[in-house]
Amino acid sequence: MILQVSEQTDNPVLLKLNNFEGPFELLFHLLEKNEMDIYDIDINAIADQYLEYLSGMERLDLDIASEFLVMAATLLHIKSRMLLPDKKVQEDEEEPDPKEELVIRLLEYKKYKTAAEILKDKEEKWKDCFYKVPEAVEYRREYENTPMSISDLADAYRYLHQAFVNKSNKNRKNIVSLLKHELYSVKNKLKEITELFRRKKEFNFNRTFDLRKRHRLDVISGFLAVLELAKFHKVTLNQRNINDDIIVRKVDDIKLTELKEIMEESTEV
Amino acid sequence: MLDQKTIEGIIEAMLFVHGDPLPLSKICEAIGMDESSVYAILESMMKKYSASDRGIQLRKIKDSYQFCTKQEYASYVSKIYVKHISQTLSNAAFETLAIIAYNEPVTKATIEQIRGVSSDSSVTKLLERNLIREAGKLDAPGRPVLYETTEEFLRCFGLSSLDELPPVDTLLNADKK
């Protein structure tokens, strides 16, 4: 986008509008063009040229950012103050001098305009460096030896139990049965017996499912599992006398698929 | 005309950036020199890189050249790729671990039933730390994964076997006091 501004010299000067992102940038351009020092600004000339630029934008139907308008007002304010007699200005001494304020802000802006140029040079100088892509090395995790104590673990378990009891407001044995339930399910016992039959052809029920060594639920589930297997003709059960041990003998290999079937049946029970 | 040292520098820069094997023909094309001259320079560079203060070596692979690090420094290089993880376990992870230790093998569903909250992240963390592992699947609808503790778990807690855990009954009686 190009804007034509006619100068006093009648030399048409082409200004790229997007050159001026903000009012300070425009002001700097005008100061440079007029070879004016920041400390010695001819406000009349600068304000006129500034306004001329804005009206040029207006003619082109461009949106003028509010920052430009605020600066225009500031310039006009400074200009009007300078028309007042010195006496009047002195009476208003309390009010900060808007021209001085403008100069301070312009100086501050100029600092960073310079810094921006320095950065630009540096970037130009260093953009020719090439870097190497990192090799794809996987990180190895190494856990530091943080000693953990059994009592922490026990505490956690005790806490859980307490919380569970409080929550369910039931007998504390419930957590045990809940925990044991999965382990002592008929399904798990079926698996255990299948495993057992891999090693031997028969076993004594009471000796294997010894109530003195095992949880009551464990033994009951084991018994149910044996009954299931008998139902599917996978084992035979023999007991000589009423108080003798039951001998469970394998009739047929229990195949995995069958076991699944039996288990599904037993889940329904 | 480029002097030999500058050519060596240029070749080093090219091989550094390229990473992959770079054909001799490409190098010659970039420098604007014939293959036999560049070849001679590459040969003398190879010798230079064998000095102990060089960590990279120049390799010739067919008609291409490539940098790689020296084998003898590999153990040091691999040390920068170690993540030290010292974080202690969260309460949630401790609870989950306790449930598994006392009931293994056990499913996530059981853990969550006891804890009353979702335990995905605890289980994941314990798996990552190699304190638990998968122990097959439960023969039940959905075939949920079973978890059990590892040898690393025993090592971390100074146990020789799970039997050394305080028995559940004594734990439960403890809170009667």
Added chain:
Amino acid sequence: MLDQKTIEGIIEAMLFVHGDPLPLSKICEAIGMDESSVYAILESMMKKYSASDRGIQLRKIKDSYQFCTKQEYASYVSKIYVKHISQTLSNAAFETLAIIAYNEPVTKATIEQIRGVSSDSSVTKLLERNLIREAGKLDAPGRPVLYETTEEFLRCFGLSSLDELPPVDTLLNADKK
């Protein structure tokens, strides 16, 4: 005990593999030496790399070290390796970056106060390019976001730290020449 040449070789291998800036602390940990000794070795390595037969240079970025190719060999390197050309920054973005570099951490309001114009798009562009990042919030009404420069900024502008920028008071005199 490792001799200095071997240490130099190890460091070269590490930096080559790592590619990205590698913190001094990591290098020390891997070699098992204290920071001041390793720092001295890195300083002497930097000088060695300035020889013309080296195509790479050793850069210090904050407390990290990284290899990159030398500028003077760029025209040759670019013949075999097309660098992804990132769009150059606008004047507005350079100004915004300068204000942040000299005043970090700084809010957008301060930037706009100095530049006299809204700086949203510059800040966004700089964030996208990873030249700046958010650095928490200012403890003031509205809790505005603070911005600071990144290591990527140092890398792109050839700085090892912000201290290498000319002091702020010299900036005004700079144009009096």
